[in-house]
Amino acid sequence: MRERYEPSEIETKWQQRWTDAGAFAVGDAGDAPGREKFYLLEMLPYPSGRIHMGHVRNYAIGDVFARQLRMRGKTVLHPMGWDAFGMPAENAAIERKRHPMEWTYSNIAQMRAQLRQLGYSYDWTREIATCDASYYRHEQAMFLTMLERGLAYRKRAIANWCEQCQTVLANEQVEDGRCWRCGGAVVMKELLQWFIRTTAYAQELLDGHTKLDWPASVLTKQRNWIGRSEGAEVRFGFDRPVANESSFSVFTTRPDTLFGVTFVSIAAEHPLAHALAEGAENEAEVLAFIERIRVEHRTRRDEGDLEKEGIFTGRYAIHPLTGARVPIWIANFVLMDYGTGAVMAVPAHDERDFEFARKYALPLKVVIQPEGVADLDADALTEAFTGSGRLVGSGAHDGLPNDDAKSAITAELVAREAGRGTVSYRLRDWLVSRQRYWGCPIPVIHCAACGVVPVPASQLPVLLPEDVVITGEGGSPLARHASFVNTTCPTCGAAARRETDTFDTFVESSWYFERYTTPHEATRPVEPARARGWLPVDLYIGGEEHAVMHLIYARVWHYLMIDLGYLPADAPREPFARLLCQGMVCQEAFYGTDPANPAHRVWYYPEDIELRDGARFAKDTGWPLHSAGVVKMSKTKRNVVDPDEVVAKYGADAVRLFVLFAAPPPGQVDWSEEGLEGASRFLQRVWRIVRERREALVGARPFAGGPLDGAARDLRRAVHRTIDRVSRDLGERLQPNTAVAAMMELVNALSAFKPERDVDAAVMREGVDALLSLLSPFAPHVADELFEALGGEGSLLARGWPVVDPEALREDAIELPVQINGKIRGRVQVAPDADEATVLAAARAEANVAAHLEGRALKKVLYVPGRILTLVV
């Protein structure tokens, strides 16, 4: 055995042995009777080229659980794959003249090797690359089933268009008016696009939350995104028909304020907007307004506060209950894609309507009086009254509390056939088509005679052609690829055009976890019964940035797979039972500012910075540098740490241990080389304990039980306490950081322990064996190496998880704190199960306690066995 712990010498050796032994390959969930299945999944990476520290952390968290669960006897599915379609591959093609396919697969090879070097325990026999036709063909088949059932459809819509990516984006993929991937400005364009009907599942997405053990923040983000509002749809009549319509609907969450309506506002995109303007005195002006708002709408609004603007159409609506004529306005703040695109305006009780009414001198009508306030005067209002109160000026409903009036007025609307109670959602259907090359082709054909024709199942997959020229200009290369585009109609045989849009890459990531369950199934996305055995994913680990993108799409796709028969009807309805969102890996970043252009920040790598008199300067330019604080590692801020470098220097085990110890999984890890050294030091201490006491340890006979005393007893208690703590920290608590702390304490105890008798060696051996087993999910290479050095056969993986001996945990005596009036006044040694009288007597005998009790009447005694004795005087 080596004097010093040299990670580089042992890590490749063990990686090879695990692979050779097929240690992580798993069959079906039910293969080992009596063993429970556990599906542990981490979000699959995009093969960008090299792994970064965020990957290292995400996968270390997953691996520590996966390895521990296997040792506990579970049948563990722990797969890995590649989210391999997407824009960066096309950019690489343009910038580096490499084919996206070649670039992607070479990145995959590189990253796979990096993941192996970190010792992650994946079942590589199930590896998936989503750009492989054997994967995406099933996606095409599922899409066609959706199309057949009306769950996918094509429509002309105003969509988010990213200029830089030259493609449309789904609502979820626009952040602050910018593209989620490239940060480029997003504009609105009216285009013919493909959608998946996620809104059909809006309510189920909400209801399913009760079944999920997910972080509150993620559930809240989803809830807000789905945006359920209860209210009423109210039909207003037109004073005279508009485009053959005699009425139109508004959506409101405040039917209680219906009698306060003084005008109606509709969106510029409303289908009746043009017809309303027709024949108006100022028709041209209204039409110009409509056109202006339609164009500037979304992008300007996302920039912040947009001033409310509107124009009177010259037309009137008829109030469904009072029959009053109220003016119809077109207003820039009314959204077409929410509710009905039209709102009833109640300026006395709605802030937006109030602002609009004041600007255009429209009347207000108070219909809710707050309790205990004299008459609210509509003219004197300085802001809308949105609180609760009793109805006034509302006909038969006067005097009702406004909460009750909601249902009362809705009931009246129903009785008069002028409306109904309804629910509105903010969630929109998922726009899945993209005008990009490197994606899964949407399997339809456009025929002049037959319209949109699905590609027949026999012709699937529609392969993405490889012989394309990618220039980044002139739209999708597919549209210019004649032999791809030109085809015949499957129905009538006439010449037809193939669809050239591809799917959003979020389509691939919406079902990859289903595919992992039966990755080699040739004719179907999954083999239903075997997939059913593995599902749901018991623990899913990944970043919170996917809270409303991936995690909504994947839930919907899972519902769809069940409802379309790809999964059994009795499959768990929710795909991810438990979710763990890991935090970022951060490091301080430094920048200088160019004197010639002070707005321009230039970021510096740590090695390009020199320290003089406690201040930082750029080595090249000499500029003084400023700290941007501890921020997420990113290439642009040049505060990244390359995993390969630190693995080469400290070993994969130390790197894994550090990222697991530095913070609990949801927290942020501040990168620190000193901290990493601390982790490495810990592993060296473990190494030293084994090396220095190897002889005694190897010669020790197994601990056979029986009474112990003194230090051996204490050590054994420490060992079994550690087993208990680590087991619980890796189990229900999902806190590897505290498990590491517990192991460090055990190592401290083992270092201090001096074996003198045979029984001491036996106890020490039991402790070291337990420590190595507990450590192996964290630092698997060094744990296996030390196990072997002590004469162990094979890997610790096969050895099982240590079991707590309750006898070892038992305390002969504990130190019990004694509190008097809430303050600790002494400690007494008592048996852990001592009764109150014994403990009280012991406390009275303690000098300091006695002094505090002197001359005072004991009023109350509270004894929490094993915890504390509290006396009140």
Added chain:
RNA sequence: GCGGAUGUGGCGGAAUUGGCAUACGCGCCAGACUAAGGAUCUGGUGGGGUAACUCCCGUGAAGGUUCAAGUCCUUUCGUCCGCACCA
């Protein structure tokens, strides 16, 4: 503006059911070993007071419940994140 999370030593963090605040690590200080130490080992390390002592204070701030509060309740401030004219 709305919603969520969060606030504990110099730093990362621990405290599992209301029961000994600061485990574990980093950093720092002292000592040992040494020709040497940026290696290793040992000890110390919230603040204050004292001759000494389990003497006092202390979990962003203020109040409350309780024998007992980092933990529960009310109010408030700060930070981070998400959404943002959603009718």
